[in-house]
Amino acid sequence: MDAIVVDIDDTIIDTERRRHAAWCRVLGREIPRQEVESQGSWEILRKYAFSNRKVWEKFWMLTLCIEEGGVxxxxxxxxxPHASKVLQNWSKNYKLIYLTGRTENMRQLTLDELRDFDFPTHKADLEMFTLNDxxxxxxxxxxxVETRSMLFSKILKRYNVIRVVDDYPDFFAAxxxxxxPxxxxxxxxxxxxxxxxxxxxxxRVVENWIQLSVQ
Structure with missing residues (x-):
């Protein structure tokens, strides 16, 4: 069966506000929101927490809803914008597979969020990281990247993937x-x-989901 694989965070769901709030909480101070979008987590850590790895881990535990308050x-x-409409159209002809770095403890939260935002979930698969990952x-x-590559390989054993959409350049190495194609x-x-x-x-690279609406 032909399938399309789509990443979730910052590909179809904007998490900038959540990541900003998580950083402010673990750092105990306000930081400019635009820095959360323009810089990676290690860059923010170096600038505001002197590369304190424990702060970095706490940020991810909060973002992954493992740390109290993350939910x-x-x-x-x-x-x-426009992502749900495009995916609704694709789901009429292809198997949709959401591939995310979110952890299994967030499965129901993620499914509820997808439905609330009108993304198709009926007959769609949701592939997630484990906490151990x-x-x-x-x-x-x-x-x-290695974990995503492993999950992607498992998907390819079940489906003929014709398209993958992701916002993070490094994952294309997987x-x-x-x-x-x-x-x-x-x-x-x-x-x-x-x-x-x-x-x-x-x-190819697109700037928004409107550019994929004719697919």
Whole structure:
């Protein structure tokens, strides 16, 4: 069966407000929201917490709703314009698979959020990281790219993936290993350039979901 794989956070759901609130909470101070979108977590950590790894881990535990208070921040998420309409159309002809770095403890929260934002979930699959995946990442035993590559390989054993859409350039290093014809980078122009995606294996880069509405 032909399938389309779509990332969730900052590809179809804008998490900038939630990430900003999480950083402010773990740092115990306000920081400019635009820095959360334009800089990675390690850059923010170096600037405001002297590369304190415990603060970095606490940020992710809060963002992944493992740390107390993380669930309350979910309400800060917003749907990215036009994404739900495009996915609704795609779901009429293809199997939809959501591939996310969110952990299994967030499964019901994520499904509820997708439904609230009118994303198709009926007959769609939701592939998630485990808490152990993140623990290995924290201890540098594996990378998020390696874990995503493993999950993506499992998906390819079940479906003929014709397209993948993601906002994070580094993840295309996992996708490029496989014969997926359409690898779409969803540009985050405040942080990345189109070349960042193309250099890692994306076949094209779009600036918004309207550009994918004719697919």
């Amino acid at each position: 309350d921040l979910i309400e800060l998420d917003r749907p990215i 993140w623990m290995n990442y924290f201890s540098s035993q594996s990378s998020a 996708y490029r290993k496989h014969p997926v 359409d690898k779409v980078g969803m540009l985050r122009k405040n942080r990345f350039s189109p070349q960042d995606y193309l250099a890692n294996g994306a076949t």
